[in-house]
Amino acid sequence: MTDRDKPAGLVLPLPVLLVLAWLVPGLGHALLGRRLRAAVFFVVVVVGFVLGLALDGELMLPASGDALAFLSMPASDPLRFLALIASVGNGLMFFIAHAVGAGQGTVTAAAYEFGNTFLLTSGMMNLLLILDAHDIATGKKDW
């Protein structure tokens, strides 16, 4: 049976599946039986994330610990807010990187912007994977 012939069998409650899909790139697809695609997605997102860190990219965080500042962020600093969403989109890797002090970003590094690009694109790709896993789990996508 090839990847595409497998039914969209849901083994976990949908919210749990989506959270797992967010935490680990490709895990949602793996749990739905799409192993080839899961492996490809995992490699692509993880390689992008690791390259981003290696290139001194920055994982975005709210500028202040103030909750009000965070809530007003979409209006006051929309680009940073979008970058924050993309950064958090990396799931577990985002939290691990922060825990070990990686992803602080070195603005003066030659590849800083490229590092950001890799980190943000990997986060956005992982967010798209959540949507794709949702479509497969709910039967909107049959492969």
Added chain:
Amino acid sequence: MLDHLTLMVLDGFLIAVFFSFLWKRDRRERWLYFWKVFGALVVGAIVLAWVMYPFPRG
């Protein structure tokens, strides 16, 4: 570290692989789509760079 052109090509490669597996079902479709996206990203960026070349940064 890697130069900017290499990094751009690498980024284009990762994005093209990702979307070809996300949106296309068959192997042939995936290859075709991969080359379209990869080519558009790399060639497009180089063309854009040349278009911007006459405009000074300052």
